Amino acid sequence: MxxxxxxxxxxxxxxxxxxxxxxxxxxxxxxxxxxxxxxxxxxxxFERSITRYTEAVDRALANPRPWEGFRALVFDLCELQANDAGMRDLLTTAFPTSSAIEDRTDEAVEKVKVLITLAQAQGSLRPDVVVADLVVLLLANAGVLKATGNAAPDAWRRFAALMVDGFRAQPDAQPDAPLPPAPHEQQLRRSIALLTGERYP
Incomplete structure (x- = not known):
């Protein structure tokens, strides 16, 4: 193993x-x-990684403030992707419905649905958000991680923060926290070179 x-x-x-x-x-x-x-x-x-994923969902659902739980979940899942390329794929791959992975993730998805409903009832999460939106975010984050790699390893943090703000029901509200730093121009150039296969000095 x-x-x-x-x-x-x-x-x-x-x-x-x-x-x-x-x-x-x-x-x-x-x-x-x-x-x-x-x-x-x-x-x-990925037994341990899957457990970290399900624990992140459980922590988010246990948070007495649903919006904070949802926000923490987005960052936790994006960080799991950033730290483990296999987990990056695991969170965005469709496995056969009979697989052990599918069984555990299905249970977690049901909990995420509950979290979304609670955050929407609180008035903090947009009323039109569904679980599929979180999946799309993870797909997009996987693309960010693939493109930036070691060239701008923390670029995902700013991306995740911007995406979380997009989920808010009150877009004019004060951000939960300042945005992480944007990648430097040199980091972006190196990332683009990695993505296109070109050499970067």
Whole structure:
């Protein structure tokens, strides 16, 4: 499991199973016998990460101030993506409905729906926000992380803060906190070079 978790964290869920087997020092057939599908392997390798995801949802729902819980959840999920390429994929990948991953994430999604309803009843969250909007945000954040990489590793923080403000029911209200710093021009140029495959001095 350590080999799979390491490679998934480094490069995401698209790592060839042959490479995982090679690092683990086992044959591909052995890997397939233990884990018939990539989803099964990911569920085992990311047990701890999935737990961090579900715990973030539970913390948000337990917050007595639903808007603060929702805001914290957005940042927690974006940070999980930033710290782990495999988790980045995991939060934005559709797995078979029978997989262990799907079972756990389905339960978390139902809790997020409750959190959204509570924040909307409080009057802090836009009344038209749905769970799909959070999924789109995570897809967008995955793109930000892929584009900026090590060139501007904290760029996601400002993006997440701006997105959270977009969810507010009162857009003219004072921001919850100052925006994190914007990436420097040099960081952006390096990020664009990484995205396009060009060399940057």
């Amino acid at each position: 350590a080999a799979a978790a390491e490679l998934f964290a480094e490069r995401g869920l698209s790592v060839p199973l042959e490479e995982i087997a090679d690092r683990a020092g086992v044959g591909v057939a052995t890997l397939y016998r233990r884990f018939p599908t990539r989803a099964d392997l990911a569920a085992a390798a």
